[in-house]
Amino acid sequence: MTSTTTGTHAGVSFDLDSLHAGIVDPEMDSMRILSETAMRFPDALSFSSGAPYDGNYDLADLPLHLDRYIKHLRDRGIPEQRITRTVFQYGPVNGFIQDEVARMLKQDEDIDVPAEAIMITHGFQEAALVALRGLFASPDDVLLSVSPAYVGIRGAARMLDIPIQGITEGPDGLDPEEVAAAARALRAEGKRAVALYVNPDFSNPGGTVLPLEARRRLLEVAAEEDFIILEDNPYGLFARDGETMPTLKSLDTERRVAYLGSFAKSAFPGARLGYLVADQPVTDSTGTTRTLAQTLSKAKAMYSVGSSSLSQAVIGGFLVDNDYDLRSATRQLAAVYLERLDVLLAALAETFPAERHAEHGVSWNSPRGGFFVTLQVGFVADLAGMEVSARDFGVSWAPMSMFHIGGGGDREIRLGFTNLAPEAIREGVTRLARYIAATPRD
Ligand SMILES: Cc1ncc(COP(=O)(O)O)c(C=O)c1O
Numbered sequence: 553m554t555s556t557t558t559g560t561h562a563g564v565s566f567d568l569d570s571l572h573a574g575i576v577d578p579e580m581d582s583m584r585i586l587s588e589t590a591m592r593f594p595d596a597l598s599f600s601s602g603a604p605y606d607g608n609y610d611l612a613d614l615p616l617h618l619d620r621y622i623k624h625l626r627d628r629g630i631p632e633q634r635i636t637r638t639v640f641q642y643g644p645v646n647g648f649i650q651d652e653v654a655r656m657l658k659q660d661e662d663i664d665v666p667a668e669a670i671m672i673t674h675g676f677q678e679a680a681l682v683a684l685r686g687l688f689a690s691p692d693d694v695l696l697s698v699s700p701a702y703v704g705i706r707g708a709a710r711m712l713d714i715p716i717q718g719i720t721e722g723p724d725g726l727d728p729e730e731v732a733a734a735a736r737a738l739r740a741e742g743k744r745a746v747a748l749y750v751n752p753d754f755s756n757p758g759g760t761v762l763p764l765e766a767r768r769r770l771l772e773v774a775a776e777e778d779f780i781i782l783e784d785n786p787y788g789l790f791a792r793d794g795e796t797m798p799t800l801k802s803l804d805t806e807r808r809v810a811y812l813g814s815f816a817k818s819a820f821p822g823a824r825l826g827y828l829v830a831d832q833p834v835t836d837s838t839g840t841t842r843t844l845a846q847t848l849s850k851a852k853a854m855y856s857v858g859s860s861s862l863s864q865a866v867i868g869g870f871l872v873d874n875d876y877d878l879r880s881a882t883r884q885l886a887a888v889y890l891e892r893l894d895v896l897l898a899a900l901a902e903t904f905p906a907e908r909h910a911e912h913g914v915s916w917n918s919p920r921g922g923f924f925v926t927l928q929v930g931f932v933a934d935l936a937g938m939e940v941s942a943r944d945f946g947v948s949w950a951p952m953s954m955f956h957i958g959g960g961g962d963r964e965i966r967l968g969f970t971n972l973a974p975e976a977i978r979e980g981v982t983r984l985a986r987y988i989a990a991t992p993r994d
Contacts, residue, residue, distance in 0.1 A: 621869030647672025669831035700955035718957025725762035735777035753788035754922025930993035947983035
């Protein structure tokens with residue numbers, strides 16, 4: 553910090569480098585850049601973000617959900633004054649819609665946990681911060697993570713000074729044996745893999761789905777190497793009929809998994825609501841045992857005091873309205889996403905026919921669902937390139953290198969298609985092809 557007493561800018565100023573490493577690191581800006589790209593380039597078609605389809609949001613639904621929740625409390629015989637307090641006052645740190653979330657988890661994911669094992673959070677992001685803050689106690693504790701990964705997990709670790717090590721996923725997601733080897737290698741260095749972050753259903757950004765056998769083996773590896781799995785699952789609901797996979801948490805018989813949920817895609821991201829399922833018992837020095845979710849409320853209290861009561865009431869009403877069955881409630885939305893995925897894959901195939909892939913220098917993956925497709929290109933596709941593409945060619949995307957932990961993905965771009973109508977997707981691919989054709993291969 554510097555203090556100046558002369559000149560037009562008298563007063564305190566900072567060198568950026570004097571601030572916390574998480575603020576200095578340019579990589580930590582990726583979340584903001586991705587969410588603001590569409591605003592910075594309003595004329596460009598945006599494949600940059602994973603924003604959900606917003607065509608069926610209806611302002612009229614908000615008071616309906618709120619009323620529904622209030623009615624739900626009245627039906628349960630809760631006195632009027634307490635209902636008023638629930639919505640207007642500070643509330644319990646871990647939230648007040650855990651019963652409803654527990655019912656939803658049982659219904660949608662066959663996850664059977666008591667309400668005490670659930671903490672309602674400010675989105676996935678706070679669930680990650682709270683879980684990491686509680687689990688990582690020593691500088692030698694390392695977070696293993698699938699790579700490439702959602703930027704929120706690397707950012708959360710960085711903000712908390714927790715070392716993170718990426719394990720590169722293949723077309724079928726993480727290889728459990730590679731996870732085991734990474735955990736063992738850390739132990740040989742005197743460090744400890746405390747947890748593994750994984751996004752087994754339609755990973756962001758890779759679009760992979762972890763096969764059932766690998767899920768079972770990953771749970772065994774977690775037990776053998778003694779780490780907790782942090783399972784992030786915002787996209788599993790949107791699988792094709794008959795292709796839904798059991799979550800790791802539903803297969804977990806030893807409480808090896810903490811499950812991090814989000815209502816951003818199943819309801820709407822503006823609610824900023826998610827949850828942490830942590831059913832592991834924690835015993836203190838007096839012999840009192842509480843769940844990990846209850847114990848971590850100390851961290852939650854200091855991050856955000858509690859999650860928005862208003863958002864909880866609206867999402868609570870949304871759950872009640874849908875009979876706690878978000879899988880059924882999101883069938884139409886899933887059909888929209890799957891159609892858009894098919895449109896994007898067809899547009900890519902038409903624009904870049906297989907016999908000319910080498911000439912164009914492009915190829916891509918074909919995920920079965922999720923929000924993202926990855927395109928390989930014949931040049932370094934970084935943020936500067938994305939800006940050229942958005943400004944001069946009218947189409948934006950996300951550099952895959954933003955999601956890699958420890959380097960990689962330099963010649964790959966992520967295409968998020970869920971909030972673009974089919975015609976816009978086709979037009980976006982046409983524009984992308986022009987950008988690719990105009991960019992020299994290196
Ligand atoms: C893998 C993954 N996890 C979590 C989230 C969202 O979390 P939040 O509830 O903080 O919006 C996203 C959103 O893009 C995501 O892709």
